[in-house]
Amino acid sequence: MSFALTDHWVWDFWHADDGETHHLYYLHAPRSLADPGLRHRNARIGLATSDDLSTWVDHGVVLEPGGAADFDSSATWTGSVVQDDDGAWHMFYTGTRFLHPERITNVESIGHASSPDLFTWSKSALHVPADPRWYETLGDGTWHEEAWRDPWIHRDSAGLWHMLVTARAVVGTGRDRGVVGHATSADLRNWTVQPPLSEPGAGFAHLEVLQLVTIEDRHVLLFSCDTAHLAGEREAEGVQGGIWALPLATDRLEHPLDISSATRLTSEEFYAGRAVRNREGQWVLLAFENVDAEGTFISGISDPLPLEWAPDGSLCLAPAGIHA
Template sequence: MSFALADHWVWDFWHADDGDTHHLFYLHAPKSLGDPHLRHRNARVGHATSTDLTTWKDHGVVLEPGEPGSFDGSATWTGSVIRGDDGVWNMFYTGSQFLSPDVITNVETVGRAVSSDLASWTKQPDRISADPRWYETLADGSWHEETWRDPWIHRDSTGLWHMLITARARSGVAQDRGVIGHVTSPDLEHWTTQPPLSEPGAGFAHIEVVQLVTIEGRSVLLFSCDTGHLAGAREADGAQGGIWALPLESDSLEGPLDTAAAVRLTNQHLYAGRAVQTRSGQWVLLAFENVDRDGTFISGISDPLPLSWATDGSLSVSTARAKVNA
């Protein structure tokens, strides 16, 4: 394990590289809460730095919830960081608002914060919510939350920015509505919601922590779904959850993404995996240590694990810790 905190649970994270230092932004909540399930409604975003993806220096909290009743009034959840053409760093993050201390019902909204140095962040007035034309909302009454989280930013060859989001469709079997939400922007400030990039019925109640990357010239979509949120044939066949990989023909996002064809990359001991490229060009997987064999939550970020393409065209991860030339 490369990063952990003694007195806090650590789980989802995202990464930025300023050309000199690797930056880790991570969710954490105090273990004094007692029950690890309570971490979700008490999450803050922390910041750590490293030169080798293995030894990290922690810098503490950089993004906290807003005022009670605001879109991020309960917790700040998973996001991504991207540098704009003006040199400003943008953090798109999930704001969570739990409607009651006694139930898990919550509304998720994407917000934005900006920084010049990746250390000090200022929230912006931007808000992106689930569009009921295409996406399930809390008002539909079919799910316990308004699922609209984990934004991942991708720029295509024309310069258009794409935001890929954990979302749910408005139609289909309730347990099997997980889709990849889609929003586009010419400038990282003005966003237009699009129909989902994938179809419901792929066997996932949610498609979490999406990442689109190109590894050794081949594009791949990474996401996570745990065993308890598998659906359809996957659930019927007794499949297990974890990190999933879907090789793509390109990263153009011109056609629908066939998430039903995704293959599991790891079991759910690891979760919320991120492919990270070292400056030497090596691709590795970082993930958080999720649960042990007894289902007990572990916490902490894994050592970097080498990624490569198998002979059958699937993405493969080695369990041996990578020797990283950062």
């Protein structure tokens, strides 16, 4: 395990690289809560830095929830960081409002903060909620939460910014409504929510912690879904969850994504995987250490696991990176 805290649980994370230092933004909550299931209501965003993706220096909290009336009043959840053409850094993150102290009912939406140096962050008024024309909302009464979280910001080869979001379609069968939510922007400041990039019915109740990355000139979409949130035929056939990968022909996102073709990259031992390039130019997977053989939550970020393309065109862990 490359990064862990003794007094806090650590799970979802994202990465930014300024060319000299790796920056790891991570969710954490105090172990004094006793029940790891309570961590989601108490999540804060922290920062650690590294030269080698293995040894980290922790810098503590960099982003906290807002006030009682704000969209992020309960907790700050997963996001991503990008740099604009003027050199400023932008963090798009999930804000959540839990509506009852004893129920899991919550509303998720996307917020924004900026930084000149990747250490000091200032929230802006930018707020991107789910659009009920295409996406399931809490008022529909079909799911326990309004899922609109984990924004991944991708700039395609034509220069258009895309926001990929964990979301659920307003149509579909029962649990099997997980889709890739989508919004676009020309400037990172004005966003237009678009229809989903994928169709419901792919076998996932949700597609969490999305990442679109180009590895050795090949595009691939990563996401996570645990066993408990598989749906449709995957659930019926007893498929196990984990981190999933879907190779793409282009990064332009002009056509629907065939999420049903995604294959499992890792077991449920790991979750919220991110592909990151180290200083030697090698692509590796970082993930949080999710559960042990008994299903007990572990916490902490894994050591780098080397990635490679298999002969059949799928993304996989290199042999040296496979854990028994």
